[in-house]
Amino acid sequence: MDLNKLMTYMPALLEGARNTIVLTVISVIFGAILGLFLALGRLSKNKLIDRICWFYIWLFRGTPLLMQLFFIYYALPNINPTLTLPGQWIPALLALALNSAAYLAEIIRAAIQSIDKGQMEAAKALGMSYGQAMGRVIVPQSYRRLIPPVGNELIALLKDSSLVAMIAMTELMKVTNQISTRESNAAIYLPAAVLYLAMTTIFTVVFEKLEKKYSVYE
Amino acid sequence: MDLNKLMTYMPALLEGARNTIVLTVISVIFGAILGLFLALGRLSKNKLIDRICWFYIWLFRGTPLLMQLFFIYYALPNINPTLTLPGQWIPALLALALNSAAYLAEIIRAAIQSIDKGQMEAAKALGMSYGQAMGRVIVPQSYRRLIPPVGNELIALLKDSSLVAMIAMTELMKVTNQISTRESNAAIYLPAAVLYLAMTTIFTVVFEKLEKKYSVYE
Amino acid sequence: NKTESSDSGSGTSDVLLVGVDDSYPPMEFKDSDGKTTIGFDVDVAKELGKRLGKSDVKFVSNDWTGIFSALEINKFDVIISSVSINDERQSKHSLTKPYIANKQVIVTKKSTTDIKSPDELKGKKVGVQAGTTSEDFCRDLIKQSKLGDNGLATYPLVTQPFMDLDAGRIDAVVVDIVVAKYYISNNKDKYNLSWESSSSEPMALCFKKKDTDLRDKANKILDDMQADGTMKKISEKWFGEDVTKNLQ
Amino acid sequence: MMVKMEKVAKSFGSLEVLKNINFEVTKGEVVCIIGPSGSGKSTILRCLNHLERITSGSVYIEDELIDERVSGKDQLKISQKKVSEICSKLGMVFQRFNLFPHMTVLQNIIEAPITVKKVPKHEAIEYGLTLLRKVGLEDKKDEFPSRLSGGQQQRVAIARALAMRPKIMLFDEPTSALDPELVGEVLEVMKELANDGMTMIVVTHEMGFAKEVANRVLFMDKGEIMEEGTPQQIFSNPKNVRTKSFLQKVL
Amino acid sequence: MMVKMEKVAKSFGSLEVLKNINFEVTKGEVVCIIGPSGSGKSTILRCLNHLERITSGSVYIEDELIDERVSGKDQLKISQKKVSEICSKLGMVFQRFNLFPHMTVLQNIIEAPITVKKVPKHEAIEYGLTLLRKVGLEDKKDEFPSRLSGGQQQRVAIARALAMRPKIMLFDEPTSALDPELVGEVLEVMKELANDGMTMIVVTHEMGFAKEVANRVLFMDKGEIMEEGTPQQIFSNPKNVRTKSFLQKVL
């Protein structure tokens, strides 16, 4: 593929890459919020809450993201038309966020559990309630340990988000496929791979910076 | 979708599931072997070896598996016809193994680095060479810590392996897509999701058993 | 005063939403900017939109897998994306009358000389796009034992069988004639059109099951377009000939 | 009576860790608990501030019944608020300091008064600085714990416990994670506290400290208090054979 | 001369950890090294068996030059084989035991003789059992280290070091990770070793042991040997002010 042609395709590729990034970042943010609640649920003394959260995680980690996407996009409206989510962005974001929440929940739980038990004891001995101890002592300490695995999850999602092509969203992978059928040429996958590499590398660097920032007290 | 129809599709689904499992397990085995060498390379004092392994990992984790599949399957023959890999299984296994090797390398490296530094010191103080210390003391201790993340990687691969549909291989996801297109009905995704859940659950249980077995000395 | 009552369901909006799998040149694909959707179906859709009194036509790019489900859950009003007519689709959706005649063809490499008809596919490997009538065609061949059980490879994208033909993993591609012609004209010294089916295989616009009124209106418009030469014009623009004649 | 345990027993599953524990501590008393590893010394302290719940028996703090159980069943409803109140009467210092690593020294000290006791921030800071001066670390107030030596960290931990204005201080082997030359500075702070009249229960292996500061020494073995007496009685003239053999090993 | 260091200096980056270290140990001698945390005691031991490389100076083991460097540059080529040989002359016991957790006690002991020295397995087992008897743990030979108390683990670690039939034993605070009542059993084994005539260099905070067993005591501070002498000289009559203040804190 010559350079001229590549340059004409570049805006489309870049727009695809932008959609990929936006999808990924927004889903991770919502996924992390839901994941935190799931993680706290898994650590809860209430057996029922623990079980529910366990089931959620089991279900969403045990089935392919693609099926979850399909389910939310195609099957929900079949079950009941009022469950039709408008447009492409909302079902795509919902599926990605629900999926990553399951992974992030386990990451967050591991980070919380890796905090020295002495910290919870010290907090309790000072009279803090479980909630205060979690909120003021345990969870803040887990931030730094969360950064590397959350970064990995974000990068995994960056690549998995290509599956939303299946539900009519246009992101980098879909744009690449479209161009490749036009050209009947696999060479277009090369610039797309470079764009993916660039995105993952940038995210990696950002997360390494963040990690350094949060290690001041170590 | 009524039960009768489901039963007629069941053999196809099961065959798809079998292919999924075979693909996954074989790729993880080869991926782990390559990953171990990459991990040792990353820990090597030789800067060049370290750099090469780093680059490999960066490249294969930074680009989507789908692109790696495309490259191996469609682009290699373009570059040089002698690079054409025969059939579907070999290129599929190659791509999955190369991809998972990058992830497993980082997992193995982390496990090795998490072994108390005192172990290497004790081994060296007893006169062992670096290789002896690694082979007899450090790596065997890392097995137990490897089991949970390798289990996760295997389950991730179980789901990612659905991408081989791109290179005309038939596995569970593809079978499901074909049936759903033919039937114009998304309900077939339900039994497929159940099969995926069954596979991930079985792998999870097996890995938990393994972990328990390897913790005798703890 | 028909118009008041008959714009049913999703057709009520001022914009016609058209579902396309826009990786199927020259029927529907991306322009050289990689963004604009163009092709024969696209022009037909635009004309349809105009004649339906819509202010605009928007294209929703949906992968072939799932495109029919997406239609029935209101993601768009109509699929205009090289939908071949078959019983399955007739029963589950509302298809118009044929608007273009399609045919299955066999494409081989220039160097291949031993495949001149489907009868010579025995022992060969054939590639098709998954879920298309080309796949159905090959499955029939398998049933008739004209093609081996392992002789069929299915791909998500229509280009992929051509790439695999290049790689030498398969011996022939079975594909819609319009697509075949597009790829052959782009790679004149690479591919051969080895065989062309005699029976033509009509394509239709595909509406939702419940949108029969809209389908009927579309049928009328298709007739008009045929009659006033619009179809011929569009066809000649994309194929250099009129492939919209002689539809049964 | 500041602290009283009556017929306290504690099991973890089938493992009996405490058996029929009875003891009292009066105001201003310094009681040292000694005994071999695993004998249940830490568990006694942890049962006082509800870090562990007793299996049966009764526990009183300042003559108030704060826990009563019969074979694992509560005889007494206690709310989180009540537990907080008990905890703020009891200051606890751990072997491994357990400072909050993500907070500076001063933040460590003011955290609990502000969040638990709702003390206004400026007041908490003022008292925190007074306490830091007392343990000789005012200049370290803005350091993170990881920058401090073990001895300094333990002194901060003492200040943190004191910030809740406890009536009784519990020390669980406060010096055994310290390098030998740092042990002295922590014991010094503890001696001062004792001299100020603080009621203290100290689990320790520092026999010198026990001899010098304790009013009473308890020797524990296998979950029981085997012997109890003044430091002279215990160290110079132990009656129980197990006390004798333990002291032989340690002294 | 079993061990000799001449003008040894060691830096980590810009941090000078050892400065102009000179000392000798003769056959059968027991030398104790004492001093505050961070003074470089461990680093001396680690430079002897190449766990760290010196920055400049010379090191001799059994009168053989085994390391010589001038400002970080090797003056001497040493192969991995040579390093193994040096290590098998020097047995090292660490503060944190560092037993191999995935091997049983006996496997821990025979591992190095078999893989490094290529001793036949049955011979290694036989000698291993002899050593286990010596440290009083023959009945634990098939246990994993995690099942042993700290004191037992440290005795296994000593047996593991002895299995290589070393000429010199190096101990780096062998008892400071132990509960006080377990210290005695380890010191007992070490005393026996000394009585058997083993050359030993012991970094320790156990002043009692140093007084009783050492032929010579070195006091280190800030990377230098500040004072050196018999236990009497050092403990009863320290000349250096820093020695005095250190001993005051510790005794």
Ligand SMILES: Nc1ncnc2c1ncn2[C@@H]1O[C@H](COP(=O)(O)OP(=O)(O)OP(=O)(O)O)[C@@H](O)[C@H]1O
């Ligand atoms: N949470 C727990 N679950 C089960 N067993 C426990 C738990 N906490 C303590 N134990 C056991 O209870 C016994 C007493 O423990 P405790 O910590 O009170 O002893 P200790 O006298 O403080 O010993 P040390 O000097 O080692 O701190 C030990 O056998 C210990 O293993």
Ligand SMILES: Nc1ncnc2c1ncn2[C@@H]1O[C@H](COP(=O)(O)OP(=O)(O)OP(=O)(O)O)[C@@H](O)[C@H]1O
């Ligand atoms: N690998 C290393 N990198 C950088 N600095 C080091 C390293 N190892 C030791 N040091 C530093 O060298 C100095 C001396 O350390 P060393 O462990 O020899 O002291 P020590 O006398 O054994 O102390 P301790 O009683 O705490 O074991 C310390 O300041 C330590 O921080």
Ligand SMILES: [Mg+2]
């Ligand atoms: Mg304790």
Ligand SMILES: [Mg+2]
């Ligand atoms: Mg040291």
